[in-house]
Amino acid sequence: MKTIKYLFALLAVSLVTVSCSDDDDGTPDPVNEEELITTLTATMSPDGGGTPVVFVSRDLDGDGPNDPVITVSGNLTAGTTYNGTIVVLNESEDPAENITLEVIEEDDEHQFFFVAGGNLDVTTAYSDMDGDGNPLGVQFSVTANTASTGTLTFILRHEPKKPNDGTPSDAGGETDISATFDVTVQ
Amino acid sequence: MRLPFILMVMLVSTYVYGQNCESILYGKIIDLHDGSPLSGATIIVAGPETAVLSDLDGSFVVKDLCDQTYNLQVSHPECSTKSFTVRISGNTTKTLRLEHHLEELNQITITGSTYTTKSETLFENRIDQQQIENNISNSLGDVLNSLSGVSSLNTGNTVVKPVINGLHSSRVKIINNGVIMQDQEWGAEHAPNIDLNTAGQITVIKGASALQYAGDAVGGVVISETPKIAITDTLFGKTILAGASNGRGGALTSTLTKSYANGWFGSIQGTIKRFGDFESPDYVLSNTGTFERALSARIGFNGITQGAEAYYSYFKNEIGILRASHLGGAEDQVAAIGSDRPLIIRDFTHDINEPKQDVNHHLARLSFFKKFENLGKISLQYDFQQNNRFEFDIRRGNDAEKPSVDLKLTSHNLALNLEGKMGEDVSFKTGSLFGYQENVANPNTGIRRLIPDYESYHVGLFGLAEYDLSEKILIEGGLRWDYTKLDVFKFYRTSFWESRNYDQLFPELVVEDFGDQILTNPQPDFSNFSGTLGALYRISNTYNLFVNFSLASRAPNPSELYSEGLHQSASRIELGDLSFDSEIAKKIAVTFQRKGDNWSFTLNPYVNFISDFLLIEPTGVQQTIRGNFQVWEYRQTQARLLGIDFDFESNLTDRLLFRHQFSLVKGQDETLDLPLINIPPANTVNEVIFKVPAFYDASFGLQSQYVFRQNEFPDTNFEVFIPTTQTTTEVDVSTPPDAYHLINLHSDFTFNLNSKSELRLGIDVNNLFNTTYRDYLNRLRYYADDLGRNISFNLKINY
Numbered sequence: 001m002k003t004i005k006y007l008f009a010l011l012a013v014s015l016v017t018v019s020c021s022d023d024d025d026g027t028p029d030p031v032n033e034e035e036l037i038t039t040l041t042a043t044m045s046p047d048g049g050g051t052p053v054v055f056v057s058r059d060l061d062g063d064g065p066n067d068p069v070i071t072v073s074g075n076l077t078a079g080t081t082y083n084g085t086i087v088v089l090n091e092s093e094d095p096a097e098n099i100t101l102e103v104i105e106e107d108d109e110h111q112f113f114f115v116a117g118g119n120l121d122v123t124t125a126y127s128d129m130d131g132d133g134n135p136l137g138v139q140f141s142v143t144a145n146t147a148s149t150g151t152l153t154f155i156l157r158h159e160p161k162k163p164n165d166g167t168p169s170d171a172g173g174e175t176d177i178s179a180t181f182d183v184t185v186q
Numbered sequence: 187m188r189l190p191f192i193l194m195v196m197l198v199s200t201y202v203y204g205q206n207c208e209s210i211l212y213g214k215i216i217d218l219h220d221g222s223p224l225s226g227a228t229i230i231v232a233g234p235e236t237a238v239l240s241d242l243d244g245s246f247v248v249k250d251l252c253d254q255t256y257n258l259q260v261s262h263p264e265c266s267t268k269s270f271t272v273r274i275s276g277n278t279t280k281t282l283r284l285e286h287h288l289e290e291l292n293q294i295t296i297t298g299s300t301y302t303t304k305s306e307t308l309f310e311n312r313i314d315q316q317q318i319e320n321n322i323s324n325s326l327g328d329v330l331n332s333l334s335g336v337s338s339l340n341t342g343n344t345v346v347k348p349v350i351n352g353l354h355s356s357r358v359k360i361i362n363n364g365v366i367m368q369d370q371e372w373g374a375e376h377a378p379n380i381d382l383n384t385a386g387q388i389t390v391i392k393g394a395s396a397l398q399y400a401g402d403a404v405g406g407v408v409i410s411e412t413p414k415i416a417i418t419d420t421l422f423g424k425t426i427l428a429g430a431s432n433g434r435g436g437a438l439t440s441t442l443t444k445s446y447a448n449g450w451f452g453s454i455q456g457t458i459k460r461f462g463d464f465e466s467p468d469y470v471l472s473n474t475g476t477f478e479r480a481l482s483a484r485i486g487f488n489g490i491t492q493g494a495e496a497y498y499s500y501f502k503n504e505i506g507i508l509r510a511s512h513l514g515g516a517e518d519q520v521a522a523i524g525s526d527r528p529l530i531i532r533d534f535t536h537d538i539n540e541p542k543q544d545v546n547h548h549l550a551r552l553s554f555f556k557k558f559e560n561l562g563k564i565s566l567q568y569d570f571q572q573n574n575r576f577e578f579d580i581r582r583g584n585d586a587e588k589p590s591v592d593l594k595l596t597s598h599n600l601a602l603n604l605e606g607k608m609g610e611d612v613s614f615k616t617g618s619l620f621g622y623q624e625n626v627a628n629p630n631t632g633i634r635r636l637i638p639d640y641e642s643y644h645v646g647l648f649g650l651a652e653y654d655l656s657e658k659i660l661i662e663g664g665l666r667w668d669y670t671k672l673d674v675f676k677f678y679r680t681s682f683w684e685s686r687n688y689d690q691l692f693p694e695l696v697v698e699d700f701g702d703q704i705l706t707n708p709q710p711d712f713s714n715f716s717g718t719l720g721a722l723y724r725i726s727n728t729y730n731l732f733v734n735f736s737l738a739s740r741a742p743n744p745s746e747l748y749s750e751g752l753h754q755s756a757s758r759i760e761l762g763d764l765s766f767d768s769e770i771a772k773k774i775a776v777t778f779q780r781k782g783d784n785w786s787f788t789l790n791p792y793v794n795f796i797s798d799f800l801l802i803e804p805t806g807v808q809q810t811i812r813g814n815f816q817v818w819e820y821r822q823t824q825a826r827l828l829g830i831d832f833d834f835e836s837n838l839t840d841r842l843l844f845r846h847q848f849s850l851v852k853g854q855d856e857t858l859d860l861p862l863i864n865i866p867p868a869n870t871v872n873e874v875i876f877k878v879p880a881f882y883d884a885s886f887g888l889q890s891q892y893v894f895r896q897n898e899f900p901d902t903n904f905e906v907f908i909p910t911t912q913t914t915t916e917v918d919v920s921t922p923p924d925a926y927h928l929i930n931l932h933s934d935f936t937f938n939l940n941s942k943s944e945l946r947l948g949i950d951v952n953n954l955f956n957t958t959y960r961d962y963l964n965r966l967r968y969y970a971d972d973l974g975r976n977i978s979f980n981l982k983i984n985y
Contacts, residue, residue, distance in 0.1 A: 027707075028639045028675050030700055034632040035585050037811055059811035060702060061681040062634075063752040063759050067809040092702060102583035109582075117912040153909035158514075158582060168910050169521060172529050174580065175514030178813035180909050 036062050037099055039089040040179045042154060044082035044142055053082065055152075057179035060091060068179065075184040076122070076144035083127070084140045086112060086154065088177065103156070104138060110176075111160050112137025113168045118150025120183055134162045144185040153180040207252035211272065212279045215244045215260060224262055224284055232257040260284060305395040306652055307662045307720025308734040309777035309790060311336070313388040315413065319982055320934075320948055323428040323437035323459055326360075326382050330408060334847045335392055335790065335831035337866035340964040341375040341755075343464055343973055344476040344505045345543070348378070349963065351392050351792060352827050352851040352865050353405030356743045361399055361409045363497055365551050365569040368597040368623060370637075372743040374965065375755055378408075379501050379547035379573060381480035383426075383439040383457045386413030392792070392831075393773050394716060394738030397648045398603070398615055401666040401716030402740035404771040404796065412497075415443055415451045417488060424984045432952075432976035433475070434534070435461030449493070452485040462536035463506075467956040467974035472532040473509040473539055478502070490557075497551040505545075506538040511969045512580055513757040515813030516906040519968075520915050528970045541755065544576040544589075562606020562614075571597045579754050585632050590754060592628035593637055597621065599644075611654040619646035625744070638676035638748050645669045650718075660722040670741050671711040676748050677703050682761075692764060710747070712768050714739035732777040742766040746800050746820050756965070759808050761819045769822070771796040785836040792829055799825035801855070803863060804902045804919075814906050816917070824856040827865075841878070847871040852898065860900045867896035867922065867962055887932035896922040896962045923967055926959035928952070939983075948980035
């Protein structure tokens, strides 16, 4: 019977060991998603003054189930050149974090691409350069040529091949942003 | 070894001395540990100097002894020589106990002794020490791959997960020196955190019948055991150096063992392995290097009736992940899959950059056993494990150096087991397990947790019994019960919580609302039964038939329950489900075996029916500001796996050996009547080995490895709109690659340096013809070809 006692003693020790290990110190903290991009705003002001046209793509739940909300403030006017600026934000933080600053800081590792699709008749050009003299695209221009409709896609690539031929397929890298807007030139 | 001694029994002449001495000693030599008879022991009677040998039953007879006290010296090739004093009075019967050296020290493991069968009625496949030593620069998965019915799920060529009869990850348990590895095994890109070189033998059980380890091994169990240590005064070691042309690296492993005749022993072992970028036939696979460091030590005492051991091992591995596989959304995937070559090819380097993994695993084990005469052997084992996993992605700004995944999994387990015999024919094992586990996801990664913080409590109870029905038939059965309770703190995106209707279904789980996300506290528990029943029929000396049924129940893992978001290394969104139940597998395996002198085979058909089988499959495309991502959701279904493994070996001449291996498995989702994803294709290995014992014990092998194309697969392709081309493109992620055929060469030579030291040299060529191929079970097959030719050497010194 001694052996049975021995058995129970071992069992008791084991239970104590197990029950002692719970050192729960409360609930975990939410993760601060510093790198998340939620919002792209492209503001295009007509050369010579006038009301700017603003494109916004906002995806507050990141890779959650909700699609990005796309807004286009108005149409482009044929024959007009617009000076554009892109602002990229992380609105999951309060106040919103301006990711554009990081893009500019690491300009040699980033590049925006502007792709017109459908029948849209516009011409885009880069207005800024990285430290090596290659295009960056935070500052850009759009010239609305003839009346037409189609899409304009803004793509931000991380670690693209630089220099490249100006197309995302040649540049490669990873897509950080891909936002498509329905655009009308009238 | 023992046969010559037995023959000598008949030849040894006994010398007769003295007069009027006609008593006879009927003796028996048995193993002090388990009472098994020891044949071939030499018994010398001091005085008359009579020498006899024990026969197959351990019995011996010494005739013509006088009625007086004699000193007997008993020696055995596997035991310490021992003296006995025997008083002869007429015809005397005496049992002498010897301590059998090769009785392993790891009596303490919950299995009972190591290197013995783990399941009597389910055929086991083994990897022996020499195969391990030939592969020191490879991983556990690579070595297991050489067994029929075992394949591997790879991420590149350095993350290699074993797949047993078509099942992997949480369905395959890995037992490292008696401890179930708790190393975040759920992930498809998480390789086992184990240094192959700590093992003296590896056993694969293709089923859940080894209930003493776990009840949830739906796929099977891989058991890695440390080498035996003899109970003698000795100091020995070995060092193995390996180098390889592909990856331009190598490995060095060394073991030093000291043991004493009084039972104390100590052993220390270390491995370092370093490779740079590997190469396919046509290009460098950029950022695929690896840097592994491992250290283990054990110290203990092995007595007759009790023993104790302390074991510690540390494993660290840094693994580069193919640079070209790090992608944004589906648009990048289209470009990467569409290209014949990886989109990023750089010059060869030994540096490992992002994306990469850095895993660290500590394992400590304390174990004791004590034998009680009428009860059996009681063993107690405590193990502690800590697995710290970092995954680094290519990131921006201040986060560039930060890991994207930083998980720390800490486990404590306590096992108490009893094994013994009831009568002559029944042996049993029974035991209990208490486990506590804690997972902490570091919130400072700046990326939402892939696996939530949780604590888990586990209790397991099992009983197994074996019954020798007759000389020819052995019956085995067992039952196990496992209870697991989780206490989880999980942040859900509010949008996901609501889209899944969880706000209606599980409102009570919400702890705190942060606006765009909510904190929940699910506390699911799972109570699972598992069992096994089998028989071994020894038809004759050469033929055996194994029949085994096993029932396994596996609780869903944290990834299946709580995934919710982008899995960067797979560039897809993965979604779990809170309401999953345990999956339950019923497997029937039959093995027909022939073990002959000239030819042998095993034929092993099996069928595995799994209800509530958890699988992940694509269900759609999610738009985000980063573009489109494919969404993969976990689902439960009725699955059926049907397969056959075949091994054949024949001595064509006494110099020439032929080996053949064939494995086939078919997986079917019975609910949808579709094939299961990621089922290994049929494959066959044929090998001839030519031995030249006269020339440094040389052997030369020529191996052909043919992997068929997987023709049964579900269509998981999806369409995505590409803004740059204004077209909708199909992304082909399901079509398997073509069949491939590789030729490998092997040679080895042994040089005797002196009486104690020998040197063995192995030279191998893998993929001799530099064949270009891709493998269906390599997750990076979309982006790059597999490995090209590799010339390697392996130098082993025993001392």
